[in-house]
Amino acid sequence: MDKPIFNIDRHSEGQRLDNFLRKQRKNLTTGQLYKLIRKGQIRINGKRSQPSAKLQNGDLVRVPPFIYFEEPQTQIKLPAKTVDCLMASIIAENQDYLVINKPAGMAVHKGTGHDYGVIEILQHRPAYQHLLLAHRLDVVTSGCLVLAKNRTALLDFQAALKARKVKKTYLALLEGALDNSVLVKQSLAETRINNLKTAVIDDKGKTAVTQFEPQGHRNGISRVLCSPVTGRTHQIRAHAAYLNCPIVGDTQYGAKPRKNLSRAVFLHAEHIVFADYSFQAPVDADFENFWQSL
Incomplete structure (x- = not known):
């Protein structure tokens, strides 16, 4: 029988011990995990360790059998x-x-x-x-x-995000005629409205900046490139609403209800650039067909 030991490979190298074990055993509570580490029942290469210990390729993490030999979870049936x-x-x-x-x-x-x-x-x-x-x-x-x-x-990408060296460009269809470029600087805070996670304008919230560049408009709908300088939850959606130009379909942020839309919200992450990489995603047919039908 296998020993209750996790073998650390290059995919897990650099992770904290506690974060690694949370990923491996999602049912293990933080309290349980820290207690087992503190009592020496979880060890790295046979030695007591701290929750913050960084794992290296080739490390052996010994855990109690009840953690390692857990009952297999029911496999999700994927369509x-x-x-x-x-x-x-x-x-x-x-x-x-x-x-x-x-x-x-x-x-x-x-x-x-x-x-x-x-x-x-x-x-x-x-x-x-x-x-x-x-x-x-x-x-x-x-x-x-x-x-x-x-x-x-992963760490390289996250470091680029933190340094604001990842450039993202979104394509959106907004209600209303947006004729001029506009830079929105409105801080955002997260809350829940009708049990939905929502971003609201709040001077005490986190700094949020979005550039809006209109590409044209048809019958009261504007096609706009949106470039978030910061990366807050629902940032583009909240800032578009702030301009009184909510994204088509986005009733959570004030868009008018529409019947028979081919997709819920007309927001598409079109382009991302970081380091020496540049990736572009073609807009889907539902998005383009709606625009052409206006």
Whole structure:
């Protein structure tokens, strides 16, 4: 029988001990984890360690058997059509990153109301079992989503994000005629309205800056390039609402209800640039057809 030991490989190198174990055993509470580490029941290479200890390639992490030999979880049944759709959405891949054109309406990870998301679907494939989400997109947003194939690539991307060296450009259809470029500087705070996570304008919130560049308008709808300088939750959606030009379909942020829309919200992550990389995701047919029909 296998010993209750996790073998650390290059995909987990650099992670904190506590974060690694949370990822391996999601049912383990923080209190349980810290108590086991404190009592020496979790060790690295036979030695007592701190929760913040950084793991190295080749380390052996011994844990109590009840943690290691847990009952296997029920496998999620993934619809073949959904898997095929996601695999067809891959737009770029190299040794460090996988980039997909995320379909509108698909979550990036499982959570409330979602049994699975992009990361769970891809990790079910042997070649992608170590994939890591480098950033996130709202369920309603389509477009460029970057996933890291190793921890070094993940940390490089996150460092670029923190230094504001990742440039993202979104395409949106906004209600109203936006004729001139505008830079919105309005701080945002997160709250919940009608049980939905929502960003609200708040001087005491976090700094948020978005550039809006109109490309044209038809019958009261503007086609706009949106470039977020910062990366707050729902930033573009909240700032568009601040301009009294909510994104078409985005009733959460004041858009008028419309019947028979082909997608929920007309926001698409069209382009992402970082380091020496530049990735572009073609806008989907539902988005373009709606615009052409105006």
